[in-house]
Amino acid sequence: MYFIKYKHIVYVLFIAVISLFWACSPKFSHDVKSFLFDGVPDPYKVEISEINDSLKLDSTSIKGVFSNPIVRNEFNLHPPYKKRECENCHDRGSMSKSKLPLPELCYQCHDDFKKSYQVLHGPVASGSCTQCHNPHQSKLKNLLLENGQELCFTCHDNKKITNNKIHEKIEKTDCTTCHNPHGGVNTYSLKAESCYQCHDNFKKEYKFLHAPVASNNCSECHASHKAKTPKLLLRLDNEVCISCHNSKEIYATEYHQKIKKENCTECHNPHGGNNKNFVLIQKQ
Ligand code: HEC
Ligand code: HEC
Ligand code: HEC
Numbered sequence: 001m002y003f004i005k006y007k008h009i010v011y012v013l014f015i016a017v018i019s020l021f022w023a024c025s026p027k028f029s030h031d032v033k034s035f036l037f038d039g040v041p042d043p044y045k046v047e048i049s050e051i052n053d054s055l056k057l058d059s060t061s062i063k064g065v066f067s068n069p070i071v072r073n074e075f076n077l078h079p080p081y082k083k084r085e086c087e088n089c090h091d092r093g094s095m096s097k098s099k100l101p102l103p104e105l106c107y108q109c110h111d112d113f114k115k116s117y118q119v120l121h122g123p124v125a126s127g128s129c130t131q132c133h134n135p136h137q138s139k140l141k142n143l144l145l146e147n148g149q150e151l152c153f154t155c156h157d158n159k160k161i162t163n164n165k166i167h168e169k170i171e172k173t174d175c176t177t178c179h180n181p182h183g184g185v186n187t188y189s190l191k192a193e194s195c196y197q198c199h200d201n202f203k204k205e206y207k208f209l210h211a212p213v214a215s216n217n218c219s220e221c222h223a224s225h226k227a228k229t230p231k232l233l234l235r236l237d238n239e240v241c242i243s244c245h246n247s248k249e250i251y252a253t254e255y256h257q258k259i260k261k262e263n264c265t266e267c268h269n270p271h272g273g274n275n276k277n278f279v280l281i282q283k284q
């Protein structure tokens with residue numbers, strides 16, 4: 001009989017603790033309520049069932065994320081989405097809109113690309129992150145909407161880019177071999193030293209480097225995409241050189257006086273060398 005009195009006190013305490021939690025976060029509150037009773041509506045599930053396909057989101061798979069662990073494995077989930085932290089990006093009242101404009105929404109948690117790069121890629125500058133990334137989930141790595149080149153060709157004209165024989169094969173590889181998708185030091189958003197992934201590294205090869213090579217500006221002389229010329233050169237013959245060097249000054253010097261018809265590259269390595277003016281030893 002002593003025990004029965006005790007049981008009442010325990011019961012009252014239990015209810016008090018529960019009602020404290022009742023006022024907590026909707027998720028916790030829901031978890032507690034549904035532990036006690038059947039059929040408590042989940043505030044998240046109600047909204048999720050309304051999700052449509054407007055973002056190329058597969059609605060069945062979204063339901064699956066919460067109910068079917070097999071479907072879940074097919075997708076890479078964005079961590080805040082996986083953790084159901086919808087409020088980080090949406091107002092509770094209007095789930096279909098983001099709570100901040102892009103890209104600020106993303107920069108809440110990710111590095112601001114304006115600080116990382118001098119020049120931003122067009123759609124990054126305009127905050128069109130969702131033109132390339134799904135904010136919730138994707139079967140592809142990095143939450144991408146398309147794989148490899150296809151991603152870039154959603155906006156860029158395939159034919160204008162992959163149109164020379166020399167780099168034809170490598171252009172069929174991922175564009176991000178050479179380009180950073182977000183930005184870079186110049187408008188082309190090239191990854192630093194991207195060319196040396198496949199070509200000999202002049203920096204290791206030569207003691208003296210030609211200034212535009214030292215600064216990785218291969219595009220001053222080569223057109224990686226467009227050129228139909230040999231060696232992908234932007235300009236032919238000595239035009240390559242006198243686009244930067246003053247031809248009058250060059251031809252005024254003693255060692256150049258008799259060579260007007262000769263190709264600069266007959267005597268100079270265009271990239272660098274082991275003597276100061278990268279004069280090709282065999283021609284000296
Ligand atoms: C990392 C930020 C982020 C998180 C976290 C997030 N969303 Fe979204 N969601 C977005 C963005 C961005 C859009 C696109 C909105 C736009 O185009 O204005 C979107 C669109 C939507 C849409 C409208 C698109 C459609 O298919 O109808 C719904 C509904 C939605 N989200 C529900 C959710 C739910 C539910 C959660 C939590 C499980 C969630 N979101 C978590 C960023 C997020
Ligand atoms: C609430 C914080 C938060 C917000 C807001 C957020 N992210 Fe993320 N995101 C993360 C976390 C955490 C990771 C995983 C760790 C990492 O890679 O930094 C991640 C990873 C990613 C990845 C890499 C995924 C992978 O598969 O490796 C991409 C891409 C991404 N986020 C894009 C976005 C975009 C686009 C937005 C805006 C629509 C956004 N994020 C907004 C937290 C956030
Ligand atoms: C033109 C398509 C494109 C746009 C637009 C874009 N991204 Fe990406 N993003 C990519 C690709 C491709 C990758 C994969 C990484 C790689 O290949 O270098 C990536 C990777 C990421 C990653 C994970 C790896 C990393 O670099 O940290 C994050 C986070 C990310 N993007 C965030 C964003 C945010 C935020 C925006 C908008 C401000 C954005 N992206 C806009 C294409 C894009």
Ligand code: HEC
Binds near residue numbers: 122153154155181188
């Ligand atoms: C959502 C559309 C979109 C996607 C997807 C996209 N781009 Fe762009 N890209 C643009 C816009 C817009 C510009 C700016 C065009 C301008 O300023 O003339 C641009 C500019 C560029 C430039 C500089 C062009 C110049 O002449 O200065 C390069 C390089 C580039 N993009 C490469 C890529 C690569 C690589 C991918 C795939 C990872 C990609 N883009 C995907 C829209 C896109």
Ligand code: HEC
Binds near residue numbers: 178
């Ligand atoms: C993914 C590998 C790869 C990358 C990255 C790459 N190339 Fe190439 N490049 C090749 C291949 C393959 C060829 C054709 C075979 C050859 O002649 O070596 C080639 C040929 C060339 C040629 C003509 C060579 C000749 O003898 O006719 C030049 C010039 C060139 N690349 C410049 C560049 C520049 C500049 C970059 C950086 C913007 C670059 N490449 C990045 C693979 C690559």
Ligand code: HEC
Binds near residue numbers: 199
């Ligand atoms: C000042 C102009 C100039 C710059 C800058 C330049 N190149 Fe060249 N490159 C040339 C010329 C000219 C040739 C042709 C040489 C010949 O026909 O003897 C050439 C040839 C090449 C070749 C063909 C193989 C060879 O060595 O002859 C490759 C590969 C190459 N360059 C890669 C690069 C890379 C990578 C960069 C940037 C790190 C670069 N070039 C920067 C002018 C330049």
Ligand code: HEC
Binds near residue numbers: 153177178179218219
């Ligand atoms: C081998 C390295 C390399 C690869 C791979 C590559 N690019 Fe480029 N891209 C460059 C370089 C270097 C430039 C700078 C201009 C030049 O040298 O022709 C450039 C310039 C561009 C430009 C602006 C100028 C133009 O020619 O219109 C766009 C857009 C572009 N690339 C898109 C792409 C796309 C899309 C892909 C994938 C299909 C891709 N690039 C693959 C090296 C590369």
Ligand code: HEC
Binds near residue numbers: 210211220240245
């Ligand atoms: C994009 C501009 C540019 C182009 C194109 C260019 N050069 Fe240069 N070159 C420079 C700069 C910058 C220097 C550094 C010396 C200076 O300030 O005059 C330099 C220096 C030199 C030197 C002297 C070595 C030194 O470092 O002082 C030689 C030799 C030379 N260039 C040869 C050539 C030849 C040959 C070509 C054509 C294949 C060529 N250059 C094309 C910009 C260029």
Ligand code: HEC
Binds near residue numbers: 238255264276
């Ligand atoms: C017949 C061989 C030969 C030809 C062809 C040649 N040069 Fe030279 N160049 C030399 C020699 C030799 C030197 C001096 C080397 C030294 O003293 O170390 C030199 C030096 C230079 C220098 C550095 C000193 C200065 O005068 O500024 C530049 C820049 C240069 N050449 C550019 C060019 C250009 C551009 C062309 C093509 C229009 C060219 N050269 C053609 C042999 C040649």
